[in-house]
Structures are given as C-alpha cells and as structure tokens.
Amino acid sequence: MPVVMDADRIGRTLARIAHEIVERNKGVDDLALVGVRTRGVPLARRLARSLQEITGHDVPTGALDITLYRDDLMRHAVGPQPQVRRTEIQFSIDSRKILLVDDVLYTGRTTRAALDALIDFGRPKAIQLIVLVDRGHRELPIKADYVGKNLPTSLEESVQVRLLEIDGQDEVVVDGGAA
Amino acid sequence: MTTASEIDKKPAVTALRHKDLLGIADLSAEEIALVLDTAEAMKEVGTRPIKKVPALRGKTVVNLFYEPSTRTRTSFEIAEKRLSADTLNIAIGTSSVVKGETLADTALNLEAMSPDMIVLRHSSSGACHFLSRICQSAIINAGDGMHEHPTQALLDAFTIRERKKQLKGLKVTIIGDLLHSRVLRSNIQLLTKMGAEVWVCGPPTLIPTDIRRFGVQVTSKVDDAIVDADVIMLLRIQLERMEGAYFPSLREYFRVFGMTEERLRLARPEVMIMHPGPMNRGVEIASEVADGPYSVILDQVANGVAVRMAVLYLLAGGAEHEDAA
Numbered sequence A: 001m002p003v004v005m006d007a008d009r010i011g012r013t014l015a016r017i018a019h020e021i022v023e024r025n026k027g028v029d030d031l032a033l034v035g036v037r038t039r040g041v042p043l044a045r046r047l048a049r050s051l052q053e054i055t056g057h058d059v060p061t062g063a064l065d066i067t068l069y070r071d072d073l074m075r076h077a078v079g080p081q082p083q084v085r086r087t088e089i090q091f092s093i094d095s096r097k098i099l100l101v102d103d104v105l106y107t108g109r110t111t112r113a114a115l116d117a118l119i120d121f122g123r124p125k126a127i128q129l130i131v132l133v134d135r136g137h138r139e140l141p142i143k144a145d146y147v148g149k150n151l152p153t154s155l156e157e158s159v160q161v162r163l164l165e166i167d168g169q170d171e172v173v174v175d176g177g178a179a
Numbered sequence B: 001m002t003t004a005s006e007i008d009k010k011p012a013v014t015a016l017r018h019k020d021l022l023g024i025a026d027l028s029a030e031e032i033a034l035v036l037d038t039a040e041a042m043k044e045v046g047t048r049p050i051k052k053v054p055a056l057r058g059k060t061v062v063n064l065f066y067e068p069s070t071r072t073r074t075s076f077e078i079a080e081k082r083l084s085a086d087t088l089n090i091a092i093g094t095s096s097v098v099k100g101e102t103l104a105d106t107a108l109n110l111e112a113m114s115p116d117m118i119v120l121r122h123s124s125s126g127a128c129h130f131l132s133r134i135c136q137s138a139i140i141n142a143g144d145g146m147h148e149h150p151t152q153a154l155l156d157a158f159t160i161r162e163r164k165k166q167l168k169g170l171k172v173t174i175i176g177d178l179l180h181s182r183v184l185r186s187n188i189q190l191l192t193k194m195g196a197e198v199w200v201c202g203p204p205t206l207i208p209t210d211i212r213r214f215g216v217q218v219t220s221k222v223d224d225a226i227v228d229a230d231v232i233m234l235l236r237i238q239l240e241r242m243e244g245a246y247f248p249s250l251r252e253y254f255r256v257f258g259m260t261e262e263r264l265r266l267a268r269p270e271v272m273i274m275h276p277g278p279m280n281r282g283v284e285i286a287s288e289v290a291d292g293p294y295s296v297i298l299d300q301v302a303n304g305v306a307v308r309m310a311v312l313y314l315l316a317g318g319a320e321h322e323d324a325a
Helices: A007-025 A040-055 A109-119 B029-045 B071-082 B103-111 B127-134 B150-164 B182-193 B222-226 B250-257 B297-316
Strands: A003-005 A031-036 A061-064 A097-105 A126-134 A146-150 A158-162 A171-175 B060-065 B086-091 B117-122 B138-144 B171-175 B197-201 B217-219 B231-234 B272-274
Touching (some): A003 A146, A007 A040, A007 A126, A007 A146, A007 A171, A031 A109, A040 A061, A109 A126, A126 A158, B029 B150, B029 B297, B060 B103, B071 B086, B071 B117, B071 B150, B071 B297, B103 B117, B117 B127, B117 B297, B150 B272, B182 B197, B197 B222, B272 B297
Parallel strands (some): A031 A061, B060 B086, B117 B138, B231 B272
Antiparallel strands (some): A003 A171, A158 A171
C-alpha cells in the first residue's frame, strides 16, 4: 500500500495552492471556497486558513453535498440509495468567484454534479476547480485549475485520501492494481 | 458550521429494508434515524433560491387520496416536485371510484401505467398493506383509517429532535382522542423505539383497552400527564369518526382536557406544544396556546415537506434486501 503523499507533503501542497489562488486572482476579494463532501470540506477549510494567513482576509467557506445531483442515482432498479448529507452555503454565490475543492479528480462526474448543484444557488462570476490529486481517466471534458499532485494510475488501482479531521491522519495512498 | 466529526458521522444503516412505508411498526430505530438525518439534508433544499433537485427525475408518483386532506396531500406534492418527480393527483370525487370501482381495481389500473410510487390515504385500516401485496410500486402510507400515519410521526420526531437534539429521555405527553387516532399509534411506536417516555391521556371512553402494550403510561388525570413534560402533543377530537357519545359536550372536554396557558405552567419551562392539525380551537387547545411562544405547530407543517422528501428519496432506490428477492 504505497503512500504517495505524507502529512508534510500534503501541508506544503496546500500552502502552494493557497499562494497560487492569491496570485491568479490578484487577492481574495470576491472569492469563496466550497468543499465537496466529504473530504473536500476539510481541505477547503485548511485553504481558507492559509489564505487568511497570507492575506489577512477571511474567505467565506461552504460545504456541498452532490448526492442528489449524481448521474448514477436511480440507474439501478433495486439498490440502496447513497446517503444524503447537508449542504451548507451560508453566503450568496452571485457574482463571486467560487473555488470548488475536492480531494480526487477521476472521471469528472462528481465535478459535473457539483457544477449543477452550485448553479442552483445562483450565478457565480466564475468557478475554479481545486483538487489534491488528479488521477486521470476523465470521462467528461473537465479540467482542474489547481492540482496538488498529478498521479498517473491504472483503472484497477484505487486512490485514498485520508485527512486528519476525518480519518485521524493525513496521507494519500494507492491500493490494488498490478505490482 | 458543522464540525468534522459531524460531517463524517456514519449512520448505523444506509438504506431502508422494505420497499414500502406502511407504518412505523416496520421500522427499526436505526431506520428512523436514517430518515431523520436524510430529512435534515432535505430541509436545506427548501431554503435555496431554486428549491428543486434532480434526484427523482423520471420517477412517477401517484397521490391517491380517498379521504380529505390539505396538509398531507399538499406536503407530499411539494416534496415530490422538489425532488423533480412527476406527480399525479387522483381526487376520488372525480374518479371512477364514484362509479363503484374497488380499491384493488383502481390500484391495478393505475399500476398498469407504471408509476414508481403510490402515496395512499384511505379510511380503512390496512388499506396500504393490502395494496402493497398486489402492487409492484412502492406504497407510502399517508394515513390508513385508525391504524397508522407514519410520515406524521416522522415529522413530529424531526421537529422534536430539531429543538431538543434527541428523543431519548424526553417526557412526551399525548392528549386527546386516543381511540380513533392513527397519529397516536404511529407516534407512540416511534417515540418508544427512540427511547422517549410517553404518557397518553384522554377521557376513559376514548382510551383503547390495549394501549398499555405499547409501553406507555396511561392516565385520565390531565395534570399528571402534563407535569414536567418536555413535549405536549394534542390530538384532534375527531367528530366525524364518533358515532357514540364519548363525552358530554365539547365545552366540558375543553374544561377537563383542553390545553390552556394555566395548565401549561405545570410542564417544563421549554415545553413544545404540537398538534398534527387540523385544530379545533377551544376544544383540545386554547387559541392563546396554539398561537403562543411554545407552539411549534407551523414548524411541524414546514418540516413535513423535508421528511416526506427523505422518505420518497430513500424508497425510490428500492429495498436493500428482503423485497428484492
């Protein structure tokens, strides 16, 4: 079970992404962070903390649950429903640049669902995508604006992002596939 | 803001075991918690500028109501529309039922048009169980006779949990027509399963003889029932179901059992006053109490939509095990 990112590396990567956000947007004035449940949420909170340290400004941060927008919902005639969790976006997204945060970018279907969900909250000026790991194998025309690590994988492998807030430790591991 | 531990709290179960929601009797405590947790997420959808999610796109839901209903039917319809389901309302007055068609024939004919779910309100206890045996569609009980009204009990539980954080250990007092009430039967099963201490109170003529088997305290002394209550739920005096003389007059009922501000002082300071509606003001509840600061009666109505969205969503995927076979 090879560890491809440890706690230090995850910390440095997020710090770098925070600086990239400030550089690219020339500050944090009309920005807001929205984490995709589950692990995008603590990542968004950490980025908000870094942005506060860098610029002295608070960036509004929310949590988005995309379950009700999944394109595989109701595809199976019989099967348990994925669990729905609460979306919490307590600010207007109208005319803001939204930084959408997720842990792993894979097929792009979660991001597609997240974009649809966000649009139901208003009309943002722009949406930028931040991911900790891009493992490839896109099935939709979606590309991240900020990537923590590009990680070429095979379809048989699985990528697990573990975070302190949820899993008790920070690491990214790759499981399975041919040795 | 939620904490990280809340974000990832894993539910004990992630699906309902049955294809239908016929009554609280069929639900475990874990399944009830799942419905309530899901309803919390659904409630947020109702606060958005666009109150609609695509989850049930392409699903058809038939609302088949054999009894009058304002709240429940409207609530189901709003819930269905917020989930993007296609809905169909059958008003019995203008349907073939007036020509003598039986419930089974009506249901089988509706089912021939392949709906995914049927929401049924019927005056006969057990009508939903009957339909569940002959229909492939998921059946949701919206009230059957004097038997059960599960979504009402779920929305009551949701409303209590919203204020009191948990149901366990609360003293919940239910006062009114215990004999004819399906809301009571669903509520006492749900509340006892979730660990609440349930008291029921009403005129001796309106107390069913076997009520104690549900594990509740029974009394006709209203003060005993109210003292230290965390929640007081009032039930409607169902004049339309009363063929006999159960008590001398409505005025006397109000004098002995009616919820007044004075009586309310016996309860706990943060008591919640609930009523499933429609209310008879001046019979089971005084207007000052119904409109007073402890009343959560309109919260119940608002929460009904979220809870019904949760039930529709959880049943739309089909059953987890048993009925799949």
